[in-house]
Amino acid sequence: MSNYYQGMKADMKSELIIRQIGQVRDKANAFLIKELKRRHMKGIAPTHGDILWALYTYGELPMNKLAQIIGRDKSTVTALVNKLINFKYVEKRTDPADSRISNIFLTEKGRAMKQDFWEVSEALRAKAYQGLSKEQMATLMELLNKIQENL
Amino acid sequence: MSNYYQGMKADMKSELIIRQIGQVRDKANAFLIKELKRRHMKGIAPTHGDILWALYTYGELPMNKLAQIIGRDKSTVTALVNKLINFKYVEKRTDPADSRISNIFLTEKGRAMKQDFWEVSEALRAKAYQGLSKEQMATLMELLNKIQENL
DNA sequence: ACGTTATAGTTTGACATCAAACCTTTTCTA
DNA sequence: TAGAAAAGGTTTGATGTCAAACTATAACGT
Numbered sequence: 001m002s003n004y005y006q007g008m009k010a011d012m013k014s015e016l017i018i019r020q021i022g023q024v025r026d027k028a029n030a031f032l033i034k035e036l037k038r039r040h041m042k043g044i045a046p047t048h049g050d051i052l053w054a055l056y057t058y059g060e061l062p063m064n065k066l067a068q069i070i071g072r073d074k075s076t077v078t079a080l081v082n083k084l085i086n087f088k089y090v091e092k093r094t095d096p097a098d099s100r101i102s103n104i105f106l107t108e109k110g111r112a113m114k115q116d117f118w119e120v121s122e123a124l125r126a127k128a129y130q131g132l133s134k135e136q137m138a139t140l141m142e143l144l145n146k147i148q149e150n151l
Numbered sequence: 152m153s154n155y156y157q158g159m160k161a162d163m164k165s166e167l168i169i170r171q172i173g174q175v176r177d178k179a180n181a182f183l184i185k186e187l188k189r190r191h192m193k194g195i196a197p198t199h200g201d202i203l204w205a206l207y208t209y210g211e212l213p214m215n216k217l218a219q220i221i222g223r224d225k226s227t228v229t230a231l232v233n234k235l236i237n238f239k240y241v242e243k244r245t246d247p248a249d250s251r252i253s254n255i256f257l258t259e260k261g262r263a264m265k266q267d268f269w270e271v272s273e274a275l276r277a278k279a280y281q282g283l284s285k286e287q288m289a290t291l292m293e294l295l296n297k298i299q300e301n302l
Numbered sequence: 303a304c305g306t307t308a309t310a311g312t313t314t315g316a317c318a319t320c321a322a323a324c325c326t327t328t329t330c331t332a
Numbered sequence: 333t334a335g336a337a338a339a340g341g342t343t344t345g346a347t348g349t350c351a352a353a354c355t356a357t358a359a360c361g362t
Contacts, residue, residue, distance in 0.1 A: 017288060018179050018279065019201075020295040023222055025176045027302035028169050045348065050170075063311060071174055073350050078312060080348080100310040100357050128169065130301045136294055137168060143283065143291045144171040150281045151178035196318065214341060227319050229342060234317095251327050251340040308359070318349085329338070 028124060035120045041113070043087070047072060047080055049117060052089065052106070056114050060105035062095065089113065179275060186271045192264070194238070198223060198231055200268060203240065203257070207265050211256035213246065240264065 029046050036044045050070040054061060061069075067077040081104055084090045089110035095101035129137060180197050187195045201221040205212060212220075218228040232255055235241045240261035246252035280288060 017292050017295065018176075018275065020292065020299060021172050021179070022176050024295055024299050024302065025169075025173050026222060027299060028172070031302055043347095047348070064309090067311095071177060072348090074311060075313080075351080076349050083347095098310085098358070102311065124169065128298050128301050132294065132297060139290060140294045141168050141171065143287055144168065144175055146283060147279050148171060148175050148178060150279050151175065151182055194317095198318070215339085218341095223318090224320050225341065226321080226343080230318075249328070249340085253341065304362090306359100306361080309357080311355090311357105313354070314352085316350090319347085321346090322344085324343070325341090327338100327340080329336100331336080332334095 028128065031124055031127065032120060035123055039116050039120065041116065043083070045080075047076075048084055049120075051077070051080055051084060051104075052110065052113070052117060053121075055090065055104065055106050055110070056117070060103050062101045062103050066104060084110070179279065182275055182278065183271060186274055190267050190271065192267065194234070196231075198227075199235055200271075202228070202231055202235060202255075203261065203264070203268060204272075206241065206255065206257050206261070207268070211254050213252045213254050217255060235261070 032046045032049065036042070036049065047070055051066055054066060054069045063077055063081065064074065066081070067074045070077070072080070081090065081092065085092060088107055090104050091107055092102050092104055095103050132140075183197045183200065184195075187193070187200065198221055202217055205217060205220045214228055214232065215225065217232070218225050221228070223231070232241065232243065236243060239258055241255050242258055243253050243255055246254050283291075
């Protein structure tokens with residue numbers, strides 16, 4: 001951030017935490033997009049990655065669970081999932097017990113990408129957390145959790 | 152966040168910091184939008200607020216400085232500023248020393264909103280930082296700065 | 303059993319956002 | 333001095349995102 005914040009009143013600085021959080025988020029996303037692109041996964045946004053990550057972790061999931069996990073609106077998930085379907089990373093099938101429910105599952109192609117995703121995520125971690133100890137990271141997580149609970 | 156993260160491998164937890172950062176950001180934005188709306192400032196997004204905030208703080212600014220301050224692309228700032236112009240919160244005038252440069256300044260109506268913005272920002276702070284000490288906030292800021300520098 | 307209410311996911315519209323291309327103006331270099 | 337390069341901001345296209353409205357299905361209450 002530029003010098004524009006020099007000389008600010010002290011009580012305005014606490015506002016900067018939320019701004020900095022936004023900055024970190026933007027930068028992390030930019031990094032992810034770049035890394036995904038580098039691995040020929042162009043067109044995959046961080047939230048597509050979130051969906052794939054959820055499927056790698058939990059296996060087949062209904063749409064509303066995906067929406068919950070990645071923290072996005074149902075309608076957003078529809079569009080995201082449809083793109084992944086077009087790319088043939090996932091498929092959709094109706095739940096036999098409740099035909100309102102669409103379950104999303106990984107294709108062979110989608111499963112084959114797991115390693116790449118792990119590497120991208122590793123790269124992000126390595127870069128972001130340089131010079132941070134385990135304790136610092138734990139503290140950070142604790143504070144972020146606190147703020148999230150507050151909001 | 153739901154129970155889906157229970158039982159995860161320990162080394163995956165550090166990935167959650169970035170996710171949590173995203174969540175906090177999303178929630179903060181949602182809060183801001185709600186509060187702005189409540190004050191009849193519908194249609195004003197957090198980034199519009201960032202622009203107004205920059206103008207409150209620094210006075211008249213050229214477009215590229217606004218883009219730098221709020222961390223957004225020039226073309227985004229064009230659209231954001233145009234909306235603020237339509238709402239009559241700001242106006243634009245060409246710099247006499249360099250006719251490529253458009254300077255953006257607050258109107259009377261825009262200046263009259265400062266108090267509301269301060270209150271919204273206060274409300275966000277009050278809510279987000281409940282139960283956090285000054286030291287914790289300083290620690291948090293320090294860690295976020297570190298991550299941002301890394302990325 | 304039937305009508306009402308709730309749920310799951312989709313469609314539609316609006317908009318913030320970025321990247322690329324573009325146009326005008328200014329700066330730089332030979 | 334003239335042409336090339338750079339800078340400032342706009343336009344255009346694509347896309348993630350949310351909210352509202354919608355459709356089909358399931359659950360609930362009488």
